[in-house]
Amino acid sequence: MSVEAVFPELAPYRARTTRLHPRPGRPGVHDSHVGGPMLWPEGEPWPLCHEQHQRESEGYAPEEIRSARAAGARPASRPWPPVGTPGLDGPVPFVGLAQFFRRDIPGLACGPDGADLVQLFRCPFTHGPYLERRYRLWWRHAGRTEHAERFLTDPPHVPMLRWEDELPEPCVLHPEEVDTYPWAEDDTLPASLIARIDAWDDAQVAEHGPDAPSYQYDLSIPPGWRVGGFPSWASTGPMAIDCESCGTPMRLLLTAEGDEMDAGSHSWVPLEDRDPTLRGKASIRGGRSVAQPTRLRFGRDRDLLVFTCPTDPGHPPRWVLS
Structure with missing residues (x-):
């Protein structure tokens, strides 16, 4: 499914992220x-x-x-x-x-x-x-x-x-570049677009049930270790992350996560790692070496977000558990 086919207004917000696939x-x-x-x-x-x-x-x-x-x-x-x-x-x-x-x-x-x-x-x-x-x-x-x-x-x-x-x-890593889009909450996107996304999500659940694709988990931001792109704010809600040295809005350098895939992100599971006849967590093949390869945890199954200053990368980074 092409997210821009559903929401053409997202095209200006598109960004690249590199999934690391450890x-x-x-x-x-x-x-x-x-x-x-x-x-x-x-x-x-x-x-x-x-x-x-x-x-x-x-x-x-x-x-x-x-x-x-x-x-x-x-x-x-x-x-x-x-x-x-x-x-x-x-x-x-x-x-x-x-x-x-x-x-x-x-x-x-x-x-x-x-x-x-x-x-x-x-x-x-x-x-x-x-x-x-x-x-x-x-x-x-x-x-x-x-x-x-x-x-x-x-x-x-x-x-x-x-x-x-x-x-x-x-x-070892298997880098893959993919398109990503902002987390849709608060002021990360125009309010009218977020309302359309929410309405589309509700319609998908009504038509296809609880395993229906959703914007936040299936279309916008992939799970797992990745470089660049947009942060996922599933636990905390969107936060302004500014450099403590100069006040510049910081950029996301890295996301580290304990799970490479889960029941809420079916569409991001590599084809070779899923059973096409099943949905959700049951579809994942390969066991722990695929779903939790690094064996690490960050907080209570949160993402570790590492931010750096785009004006001066020598300024202290910031760490957020989201």
């Missing part, structure tokens, strides 16, 4: 990936979180998580290590979640001074009474970095994670 694999340091080894020169300090972290009662050892996943089982939790355990008390190493090269991913924005490699990190523990997360973006010039004499092969890591979904599954 799948479990064996990416290398020179590859764009989720959960693989970072291109990190040996001797360069690994990012650490210096904030206070809450001690837990139990958790999961990373090597046991990997073994359980390989066996198709769930890992067993373990008592939290004693006070003074290296990597848990004091500064904590960030976990490398992903890295992306512009040469691999159409539409990936440049970083400071034209940097063309971005690396995403997350502190494995929560902070404060509201269980906030800490993320880091690390920008590099790929050509310069790739000429380093040696690369770090065993980065610092924590011996225990609070949750299994803190450890990313190494995934």
Whole structure:
């Protein structure tokens, strides 16, 4: 179904986004990936979180998580290590979640001074009474970095994670460019157009039932990891994201999501991953390696939206769980 055939007024709002389609694999340091080894020169300090972290009662050892996943089982939790355990008390190493090269991913924005490699990190523990997360973006010039004499092969890591979904599954990427359109709520589109979209959605449900296609989930914004395009505001509603340094409206650099597909986004499921005779979640084929390949979670099954400043990419990014 062509969304512009139904709503021609959307044509001026069309934007491109690159779906990353992560799948479990064996990416290398020179590859764009989720959960693989970072291109990190040996001797360069690994990012650490210096904030206070809450001690837990139990958790999961990373090597046991990997073994359980390989066996198709769930890992067993373990008592939290004693006070003074290296990597848990004091500064904590960030976990490398992903890295992306512009040469691999159409539409990936440049970083400071034209940097063309971005690396995403997350502190494995929560902070404060509201269980906030800490993320880091690390920008590099790929050509310069790739000429380093040696690369770090065993980065610092924590011996225990609070949750299994803190450890990313190494995934290779299969980038695909698609057209996307804004989330239809509040003032993201003209009010008259949003009213037409809402009326069309209601008519589809009345005619085809609860599995009918809808604008928000089937026609506007795809699920899963993606670069550029429009943010999905399913949990929070639309928000104005401005640069805290200069006040410029920020652009969406990256969306990270735990689920690559779900029952509400049937039309975005790749043809090879669905049963054409079924609808909704039942149609998805391939199991967890297709539906939840990275094994990561962001908030309560939310999207992690990473925004950067288009005026100066060196200004601090902003992180939104939507």
